[in-house]
Amino acid sequence: MRAPGKLLAFRRPAEPPTPLSDEALLAACAVGEQAALGTIYDRHHRPLFRFISRIACGPGSDVEDLVQCTFIEVWKSASRFHGKGTVRSWIFGIGANVSRHYIRSEVRRRFAMDDLSERPQRDVARPDDNVATAQMVDKLSAALERLTHDQRVAFVLCDIEDMSGVDAARAIGVRQGTLWRRLHDARKRLRNDLEAGVR
Amino acid sequence: MDLEELKSLAKQLPEHQPTEDGAQALRDTLLAAVNKEQIRKRVFSPWLAAAAVAAAAAIAFFAGSRSASSPTADSITVAASPVLTSPDGAQFDRHSIEVDGKNVEEVRLHGGSLRVATEETQHPLRVVTKNALLQGTSSFSVEATEDELRAVHVQSGRLQVVIDNQPPIVLGPGESWVKPETQLIELAVRAESDQEGTAESDQEGTAESDQEGTAESDQEGTAESDQEGTPESDQERTADATVKATNRTVAAAKIKQNETVKKPMPRFSPGASLEPESAAPVETENPVEDTDSSEQAEEPEAAPIPSTTELAFDAGYRAVKRGDYAQGLRQLALAIAETDDTDLRADARYWRIVALARSGRATLAQRAMQEFLQVHKADSRGGEVATMLGWIYVEQGKTALARPLFEKGSTDASLRVRDSAQAGLETITK
Numbered sequence: 199m200r201a202p203g204k205l206l207a208f209r210r211p212a213e214p215p216t217p218l219s220d221e222a223l224l225a226a227c228a229v230g231e232q233a234a235l236g237t238i239y240d241r242h243h244r245p246l247f248r249f250i251s252r253i254a255c256g257p258g259s260d261v262e263d264l265v266q267c268t269f270i271e272v273w274k275s276a277s278r279f280h281g282k283g284t285v286r287s288w289i290f291g292i293g294a295n296v297s298r299h300y301i302r303s304e305v306r307r308r309f310a311m312d313d314l315s316e317r318p319q320r321d322v323a324r325p326d327d328n329v330a331t332a333q334m335v336d337k338l339s340a341a342l343e344r345l346t347h348d349q350r351v352a353f354v355l356c357d358i359e360d361m362s363g364v365d366a367a368r369a370i371g372v373r374q375g376t377l378w379r380r381l382h383d384a385r386k387r388l389r390n391d392l393e394a395g396v397r
Numbered sequence: 398m399d400l401e402e403l404k405s406l407a408k409q410l411p412e413h414q415p416t417e418d419g420a421q422a423l424r425d426t427l428l429a430a431v432n433k434e435q436i437r438k439r440v441f442s443p444w445l446a447a448a449a450v451a452a453a454a455a456i457a458f459f460a461g462s463r464s465a466s467s468p469t470a471d472s473i474t475v476a477a478s479p480v481l482t483s484p485d486g487a488q489f490d491r492h493s494i495e496v497d498g499k500n501v502e503e504v505r506l507h508g509g510s511l512r513v514a515t516e517e518t519q520h521p522l523r524v525v526t527k528n529a530l531l532q533g534t535s536s537f538s539v540e541a542t543e544d545e546l547r548a549v550h551v552q553s554g555r556l557q558v559v560i561d562n563q564p565p566i567v568l569g570p571g572e573s574w575v576k577p578e579t580q581l582i583e584l585a586v587r588a589e590s591d592q593e594g595t596a597e598s599d600q601e602g603t604a605e606s607d608q609e610g611t612a613e614s615d616q617e618g619t620a621e622s623d624q625e626g627t628p629e630s631d632q633e634r635t636a637d638a639t640v641k642a643t644n645r646t647v648a649a650a651k652i653k654q655n656e657t658v659k660k661p662m663p664r665f666s667p668g669a670s671l672e673p674e675s676a677a678p679v680e681t682e683n684p685v686e687d688t689d690s691s692e693q694a695e696e697p698e699a700a701p702i703p704s705t706t707e708l709a710f711d712a713g714y715r716a717v718k719r720g721d722y723a724q725g726l727r728q729l730a731l732a733i734a735e736t737d738d739t740d741l742r743a744d745a746r747y748w749r750i751v752a753l754a755r756s757g758r759a760t761l762a763q764r765a766m767q768e769f770l771q772v773h774k775a776d777s778r779g780g781e782v783a784t785m786l787g788w789i790y791v792e793q794g795k796t797a798l799a800r801p802l803f804e805k806g807s808t809d810a811s812l813r814v815r816d817s818a819q820a821g822l823e824t825i826t827k
Contacts, residue, residue, distance in 0.1 A: 232431055239424050244414060251413035261413045263760055266427055273431050335409050342410070357404045389398055392406075 220285035227276035268293040283368040291369030341391035349384035422723035510540040548575045706736035722756035780809025
C-alpha cells in the first residue's frame with residue numbers, strides 16, 4: 199500500500215520517438231515486419247494513387263488494384279532496395295512497371311479503343327472564366343492518353359511529380375539520356391496536340 | 398505554349414484518390430495478403446532448410462546402403478520419413494533446390510499418394526507434380542496420377558496450391574481440392590487459353606490474363622450478375638448460412654442438437670452471444686429427447702463464446718448488408734485469413750464476392766468467384782456463384798468459359814439461379 203501523500207518524482211515527458219525513415223521501414227519490410235509496410239503505405243499511398251491514376255488512365259477500381267499490386271511488390275522486393283534513389287521514386291518505379299503490364303493487357307482488349315468515351319466526364323457546370331482552362335485540361339488528358347506508356351511515365355514523373363531526372367531514370371531503370379529523350383518527345387507531342395486542338 | 402504553362406496545366410489533371418474508408422480497406426487487404434506471403438516465407442527458414450537437406454541426405458544414404466536394388470537413372474525413390482509417408486508405395490523423388498536463395502526440399506510426385514506432415518516439425522518441404530505446386534506449413538495428403546495432381550486434402554495448417562499457373566488457392570483444415578470429375582476447371586482453363594491464343598496474338602504472359610476484361614465487366618458484367626445472383630442471397634442463402642453458423646456455434650458449446658432443425662437464426666450478435674441466456678440451445682421445433690436433462694440442470698451449458706474470426710465475419714456480413722463494402726471487405730478478409738473453420742471460410746468468401754461485385758471491383762470479384770468454385774465445390778451456393786461468373790465471362794465474350802458455369806447453375810436448387818443460368822445458356826447459343 200502506498201503511503202498517503204507521497205509524491206512521485208517529477209519526470210520530464212519523454213521526447214516523442216523519432217519516426218523511422220523510409221529506408222529503415224523498407225529494411226524492416228525485408229525482414230518480414232508487416233507494420234513497417236503499413237507505415238510505408240500510410241506515407242505513400244496518396245501520391246501513388248495520384249501517379250497511377252495519371253499513367254494508367256483507367257477507372258478508379260483498377261487504380262486501387264494497381265496500387266495494391268504495387269505495395270505487394272514493394273513488400274516482396276524490399277530486400278532489393280539499395281538506397282540509390284529515394285524510396286518514393288523506387289515505389290513509383292514499381293508502380294510504373296505494374297501499370298505497364300496492366301496497360302498492355304488493357305490495350306489488347308480495347309484495341310478499338312474509344313478513349314474519349316472511356317474518359318471520365320468532368321462537371322458541366324463551371325464558372326465561365328474556368329471553362330477555357332478546363333477545356334485545355336481535358337485536351338491535355340486526352341493527349342496524355344495518346345502518348346506511349348514510357349513517354350507518359352517520363353512526363354508524369356518529371357513534370358507532374360517534380361521528380362529529378364536522376365531519380366526518375368533510376369526509378370524506371372533507364373539511362374538518363376533515355377529518360378530525357380522520352381520526356382522531350384512527350385512534351386513535344388503534348389504541345390503539338392494542344393496547339394492543334396486535337397481531341 | 399511554354400514548358401511552365403504545360404506543367405501547370407498538367408498539375409490540374411484529374412486524379413483518383415481513395416476515400417478514407419477505401420484507403421483503410423485497401424491497407425487491411427494488403428496486410429492480410431502480406432501475412433499469407435509471410436506464412437509461406439516462414440516455412441522456408443534457412444536453418445530448417447539446412448536441417449532438411451541434412452535429414453534428406455541421411456535418409457538417402459541409409460536407404461541407398463540398405464536397398465539391394467539400384468535406383469533408376471532419372472528417379473531416385475527415397476524411403477519415407479515421419480514427415481513423409483506413402484501408404485501405397487507412391488513414386489516420388491526428393492531433392493534439395495534453391496528457392497529465393499534458400500535451400501528447400503522438393504518432393505516430385507509422379508504417382509500414388511503421400512501423407513505429408515510439416516506442421517509440427519516446421520519441415521520446409523514442397524510437393525510438385527507436372528501441373529501443380531503445393532507448399533505451406535500443414536499436414537495434408539496428396540494424390541497424383543500420371544504426373545498430375547489428382548487430389549489434395551488438408552488435415553491441419555494451411556497449404557498453398559498452385560495449379561496450372563493459376564492464382565494460388567489457400568486450403569485450410571478440412572478443405573480439399575479434387576480434380577473435377579466434370580472437368581469443369583480443365584475445360585475452363587483450356588477454353589481460356591484457346592480463346593486468348595486465337596484472339597490475341599501478342600500475348601505477354603499468364604499473369605496479365607488476370608487483369609483482362611476488368612473495365613467492361615465493371616460496367617455491365619458485375620451489375621448484371623449482381624442483379625441476377627445476390628438479391629436472392631439476402632433471403633434463401635442467408636438462411637442457409639445462418640443454419641451453418643448456428644450449427645457451428647452449437648457444436649462448439651457441445652450441445653446435442655437434432656440435425657433436422659433448419660430454423661433460420663440470426664447470425665452472432667456479439668453482445669448478446671456473450672450473455673448466458675443466448676448461450677442456451679437453439680429452440681427447436683422438435684426438441685431432442687435423448688438429452689440428459691438432469692445433467693443439464695446440474696451443469697449449466699457453457700456459453701458459446703464466439704471466436705474473433707466469428708466476430709470478424711459477423712461484422713463483415715453486417716457491413717455488406719448495410720452497403721458499407723469497405724468495412725465489409727476488411728472484416729471478411731480477416732475472417733478468411735484467420736479462421737480454421739471451413740464453413741465460416743466459405744461463408745466469408747461468398748460475402749466477399751458479394752461485396753466486391755457490388756462495389757464494382759470486377760477483377761477481384763472474378764478471382765474470388767474462381768477461388769470459391771475451386772475450393773468449395775460442394776457448397777450450396779456453388780450454382781449461384783457459377784452463374785454470376787458465367788455472366789461476367791459472357792460480358793467479356795468468353796462464351797466457352799461461361800457455358801460449363803451456366804450448366805452448373807442450371808441444376809441449382811434455387812429457381813432464380815436456374816432461370817438466370819438458363820438465360821445465360823440461351824444468350825450463348827444465340
